[in-house]
Amino acid sequence: MEYFLLQVLNGIQLGLLMFLLAAGLTLVFGIMDLVNLAHGSLYMLGAYFAWTFMGWTGSFVLGALLALPAALALGVIVELVIARRLYARDHLDHVLATFGLILFFNELVRVLWGPAGKSITLPPALAGTIDILPGVPYPTYRFAIIVVGAVVALFLAWLVTRTRIGMLIRAGASNRRMVAALGVNIELLFTLVFGLGAILAAIAGLMAAPIVSLKIGMGDDILILAFVIIVIGGIGSIKGAFIAAMVVGQVDIIGRAFLPDLLKKVMSSSAASTAAPSISQVAVYVLMAAVLVWRPTGLFGQRQ
Amino acid sequence: MKDLLTALRTPRGIVVAALLVLLGVLPLLTQAFDQRYVLSIGTRVVIWSIAAMSLNLILGYGGLVSFGHAVFFGIGGYTVGILAHHDVFSGWIQWPLGLLVCALWAAAVGALSLRTRGLYFIMITLAFAQLVFYVGVGLEAYGGDDGLNIARRSVFSGLIDLRHRPTFYWLCYALLLATTFGLWRIVNSRFGMVLRGAKSNETRMLALGFPVFRYRLTAFVISGTLGGLSGLLLANHDAYISPSMMSWVKSGDLIVIVVLGGMGSLTGPIFGAIAFFVLEESLKPLIDLGRKGWGEYWQIVFGPLLILVALYARGGIDSLLGRPPRSGGGHG
Amino acid sequence: MAEALLTVDGLTKRFGGIVATDHLDLAVNEGEVHALIGPNGAGKTTLIAQLSGFLRPDAGHILFDGHDITRLPAPARVHLGLARSFQITSVLREFSALDNVALAVQARQGHSFRFWAPARADRSLREPAMKALDSVGLADRADSAAADLSHGERRQLEVAMALASEPRLLLLDEPMAGMGLEESARMVSLLRSLKGRRTLLLVEHDMDAVFALADRITVLVYGRAIASGTPEEIRASAEVRQAYLGEASAVGAA
Numbered sequence: 001m002e003y004f005l006l007q008v009l010n011g012i013q014l015g016l017l018m019f020l021l022a023a024g025l026t027l028v029f030g031i032m033d034l035v036n037l038a039h040g041s042l043y044m045l046g047a048y049f050a051w052t053f054m055g056w057t058g059s060f061v062l063g064a065l066l067a068l069p070a071a072l073a074l075g076v077i078v079e080l081v082i083a084r085r086l087y088a089r090d091h092l093d094h095v096l097a098t099f100g101l102i103l104f105f106n107e108l109v110r111v112l113w114g115p116a117g118k119s120i121t122l123p124p125a126l127a128g129t130i131d132i133l134p135g136v137p138y139p140t141y142r143f144a145i146i147v148v149g150a151v152v153a154l155f156l157a158w159l160v161t162r163t164r165i166g167m168l169i170r171a172g173a174s175n176r177r178m179v180a181a182l183g184v185n186i187e188l189l190f191t192l193v194f195g196l197g198a199i200l201a202a203i204a205g206l207m208a209a210p211i212v213s214l215k216i217g218m219g220d221d222i223l224i225l226a227f228v229i230i231v232i233g234g235i236g237s238i239k240g241a242f243i244a245a246m247v248v249g250q251v252d253i254i255g256r257a258f259l260p261d262l263l264k265k266v267m268s269s270s271a272a273s274t275a276a277p278s279i280s281q282v283a284v285y286v287l288m289a290a291v292l293v294w295r296p297t298g299l300f301g302q303r304q
Numbered sequence: 305m306k307d308l309l310t311a312l313r314t315p316r317g318i319v320v321a322a323l324l325v326l327l328g329v330l331p332l333l334t335q336a337f338d339q340r341y342v343l344s345i346g347t348r349v350v351i352w353s354i355a356a357m358s359l360n361l362i363l364g365y366g367g368l369v370s371f372g373h374a375v376f377f378g379i380g381g382y383t384v385g386i387l388a389h390h391d392v393f394s395g396w397i398q399w400p401l402g403l404l405v406c407a408l409w410a411a412a413v414g415a416l417s418l419r420t421r422g423l424y425f426i427m428i429t430l431a432f433a434q435l436v437f438y439v440g441v442g443l444e445a446y447g448g449d450d451g452l453n454i455a456r457r458s459v460f461s462g463l464i465d466l467r468h469r470p471t472f473y474w475l476c477y478a479l480l481l482a483t484t485f486g487l488w489r490i491v492n493s494r495f496g497m498v499l500r501g502a503k504s505n506e507t508r509m510l511a512l513g514f515p516v517f518r519y520r521l522t523a524f525v526i527s528g529t530l531g532g533l534s535g536l537l538l539a540n541h542d543a544y545i546s547p548s549m550m551s552w553v554k555s556g557d558l559i560v561i562v563v564l565g566g567m568g569s570l571t572g573p574i575f576g577a578i579a580f581f582v583l584e585e586s587l588k589p590l591i592d593l594g595r596k597g598w599g600e601y602w603q604i605v606f607g608p609l610l611i612l613v614a615l616y617a618r619g620g621i622d623s624l625l626g627r628p629p630r631s632g633g634g635h636g
Numbered sequence: 637m638a639e640a641l642l643t644v645d646g647l648t649k650r651f652g653g654i655v656a657t658d659h660l661d662l663a664v665n666e667g668e669v670h671a672l673i674g675p676n677g678a679g680k681t682t683l684i685a686q687l688s689g690f691l692r693p694d695a696g697h698i699l700f701d702g703h704d705i706t707r708l709p710a711p712a713r714v715h716l717g718l719a720r721s722f723q724i725t726s727v728l729r730e731f732s733a734l735d736n737v738a739l740a741v742q743a744r745q746g747h748s749f750r751f752w753a754p755a756r757a758d759r760s761l762r763e764p765a766m767k768a769l770d771s772v773g774l775a776d777r778a779d780s781a782a783a784d785l786s787h788g789e790r791r792q793l794e795v796a797m798a799l800a801s802e803p804r805l806l807l808l809d810e811p812m813a814g815m816g817l818e819e820s821a822r823m824v825s826l827l828r829s830l831k832g833r834r835t836l837l838l839v840e841h842d843m844d845a846v847f848a849l850a851d852r853i854t855v856l857v858y859g860r861a862i863a864s865g866t867p868e869e870i871r872a873s874a875e876v877r878q879a880y881l882g883e884a885s886a887v888g889a890a
Contacts, residue, residue: 035423037556085615091422092369093614096563099556100610107604224434224552231427271444278442285435289416292428296420494748494755501739504728511688511722513714513743513801522749 002136007257008250009132013142015249016149020204022226022233022241023156024197030236031169032087032190035094038078038101039201039226040219046071046202047209047218048109051118060123064206068199075198079191087190106216117215145207152203153242160238169193228288234301243299248284255280316625320571323578327477331470343469344541345585349577350476351537354483356561356573358530363559364568365491366523367503368418371426372433373558376528378440378550379406380535385545386446388454395458395466402536403529409436410528414521433555440547451546458540466540476537480574483530488570490526499523500568560610566622575621583609641666641805641835642687642718647696649682649859656682657693658859664805669827669836671846674856680839681723683856684809687837688720689713701804714743717804721794723813723839729783733774733793736782737765740800768800769793772826788819795826805835812842824848847871855879 025039049070054063082101086094121127122141129137160166168189205219212218229248233240256277263272263279291299327350334343355377362368383402392398417428446452457466466472490496502509502516509516539545548554557580565576583606588599613620644662648655656679664670672680685691687698689710698706705713728736738761742748745760755761769775772792777785782793791811798806811827812820824845830836831849840846846853847867854864855876863869863876870876 029423035426082611082615089614091426092363092559092563092567093618095369095371095426095556095559097611097614099560100607100614102607103603103610104607107601107607111598111601111604220553224430227427228431231424231431235423268444274444274448275442278438281438282435282442285431285438288431289428289435292420292424293416296424298424489752489754492754492756493752494742494750494758494761496751497735497739497742497755498748501728501731504730505726507690508722508726508728509739510690510710511714511720511726512740512797513711513719514739514748515709515711519748 003257005133005136006138007253009138009146010142010257011250011253012246013145013149013249014252015246016146016153017204017208018222018226018229018249019242019245020149020152020200020207021222022229022245023153023238024200025223025226026230026233026236026238026241027169027193028197029230031193032083034083034086035091035098036083036197037095037098037223038105039197040223041102041105042071042075042078042198042201043205043208043219043222044109044214044217045074045105046198046205047120047214048113048118049202050206050209051113051120051214054120060120060126067202067206071198071202072195075195076191078198079194083194084187084190102220106220109216113214115216117213119213120210122210141210148203148207152200156200156238165189165192225284228284231298232288232291234295234298236302237298237300240298240300247287251283251287252280255283316622319625320574323574324481327480330477331473335470340469343473345581347469347473347476347541348538349581350473350480351534351541352558352561352581353574353577354476354480354537355531355534356558356565356577357480357483357487357570358527358534359558360562360568360570360573361487361491361499361530362520362523362527363562364566364572365496365503366499366520368520368524369426369559370429370524370527370555371552371559372413372429372431372555373527373531374550374552374554375433375436376406376410376531376550377535377538377554378433378436378545378547379409380532380537381539381545381549382440382446383532384458384536384539385452385454388456388458389446389452393456393459395460398458399536403532406532406535407525407529410525410531411521414524414528418517418520418524430552430555433550433552437547437550437552440550447546449547451544451548454539454543454545457543458536472541476541479533479537483533484570484574491570495519495522563618564610564613564620566620567618569620569622572620572622579621640664641701642837643697643699644683644687645697645699647683647686647693647698649679649686649691649693656859657686657696659696660856660859660861662854662861662864664835664837665852666804666835667832668851669831669838669849671838671840671850671853672856673840673843673846673853677858678856679859680856681809682859684720684723684807684837684839688718688807711743714801714803717802718807719798719801719803719805720807721798721809721811723809725787725790725794727782727790727793727797730781732779732781733769733785733789733796734762734765734778736793737768737796737800738762740768740797741765744801765800768796771799771829772796773822788815791815791819791823792826795823799830799834803834805837806830808836808838808840810839810841812840812845820845 021039021043025036028034028036046067049067050064053066054060057063057066082097086097126141126144128140130140130143132138132143160169168184225248229244230241233244259276259279260272263276327346330346331343334340355373359370359373362370380402383405384398387398413429413432417425417432420428441449457472464471464475466475491500498509498514498519502514502520506516538549561576561580562573564579565574566572584602587602587605591602591605592599640663642664644660647657647660649657660683674680682691686693689708693706697704700716700718703716705716741761741764742755766775766778769778772795774789774792774796777789782790785793795811812823815823820842827836827849838849850867852865853867853870854861855870857879862879863873
């Protein structure tokens, strides 16, 4: 039972990380109609920025905080130089150009930080465990991720539903021309949204870094999961992305945590430990296919 | 046939003809100059050309941005590899089976994904490819992540010996020519007109009475089967299969090749494949000239190049040769 | 009394709280030119979309030549002989005018799972297509890309494509929208030449054209058919005057 609870928490933690990545993606797609494959590069660079700043400052928290403006700046530069030229183009142009961006950023990281992976050591305050229930310890850092992730998710919900910027974002998603006609500086709005997405991606990347370690292309696989999430949730829907991220997080963790034991009953132990993570990945994609067969525009997507 | 002859008199036709002749005699050249490595690259170019052409049918002519086409490299390749692993080397079994599996998979994926549009379509094709990718990773018996060596190339006893490198190259080349000719007929046939019309204006085609879905699905199956052919060849050439041959980056590379060469142009994918591999092989030494050892970072140049192509050169190489970009209605 | 080719029975379509088609009944007889008029927002285009299979009604039935086609997809309706043109020009822009019409001919000839013979060299496609282009006066523009045609020419192309389908019933959604005087006149004479040979359901704002062409007129207001009859009956109807023509009695009297 305890084991089960811990795994559910792990699933929530993973889901929240993926939600942060997916939220930026779904905003950028919903509002600017841009397929941004390079969103995963922002995730990766967020982690590398944090690694560098942690080295300079010697502080985990300071390093992480400094990485955020750096990611914002990077996002704004990408938006100004490349992304805004793509909004009026078709999806194929988006795929091509942002695929090029991925190649560029992956190599850039190799040049600047070297090909070897890097790891981030946690400060003692975060390295231990805390009791989430009396007598049930849970890694402090993972718990911290859940807290930060939940806070950011709530902040996003507040931003989108309760503020003027959020109103513009929602209006922009459904009617770009109307927002422009209201006299809102739509270009500035787009740059802000892109920058916000970059910060969210960077938060996800730097928070994941101590667990998964830094490596080139670390954003690519999780990016595809993030795309799966926004497609399941319905493109443009923050709520949909959140729900889908939670579900995908649970599916993934259940696959990793419980499948190997089940599989060992029918196959060799080594085969089971190879197959289990794959099966959980496969399950995520099957889930997405099933959702799209049922609802071709995702759970909360706008009907055509 | 008359069309073909007039087409040959344009600058573009001359370039195409020259390239095809050059590709045709490549083994003779590489033997004369003792460049086995170049023949290996040439073989890859030809195989990737077939794959890119198959993608071009749905992407360039059908307007369907499939982001999972490398899966057919994988399915075709794994059919060869798995059968070989069980000592079934006969090409008469391996090849038809590989093509059949690819056709069936394409039919299943197409039936589900063609119901969706836009980003949903891009992502669902990617997701199905990832699904197969992870099945490959999970197949411990066939090497899992590390893949599997193939003990020998497909055997077509009495007919042709694929172990002989130039022979294998010429087989690939002949299949490329056959693919080119077949696709040329298809895109200009009634079926091809429907496929291209649906790219131009789906609503109109429905109103004219074309059940667009069925035609797209058929194109998807043709495309997947031809993609599987390139997978069979690739596994034979590399004598090795692994999940990485169907990673999403490979699917991205295929899109890059199609767009680089010229979307919806019959021979564009060949230009694209040549350009892709030539760039890869030449950017490395070029950058090395500037600063020793930096050649391995060639993608730092290639990435921005793709961005420039997306922004400013959507007609691809083919439009440089005098073909108007994005001419959906033009001759194939 | 000719038998009804198209019968609409209690057709209803809602968009949220708005009832775009409200228990609509309509009959179009074989061989007649039936005009559908009504103020903006009366639900004319919504009706065309439901008749041609692009919108699914919430309730009611559409019968075409005795078949219940209410739930039939659009392409299948074309094969029964029901073709449409679009209010907002919808052609294959990258294709030549002749290609556009040839595709309409191709659709009529059955399935297109023919993979080998070049379609552009197929005389059974090109010749009827050329004839249809000629009938709308576009023969000399056959090889121009549809994107390069003028607005009026593209409207003519729309009609040529619909004609090339050789439909039993042709749904024309404002064929004269955005046309100049001269172009409109040419379109009216083209439609008049079809009279008696084709059944037409014509949505049109140009009252001169409607009263010149129509055998019968149905007046649509807020998704309901408030009157249906000969042009004389419609002109004389007090209800129609009040609901619709009243605002434009000058046109009604013209």
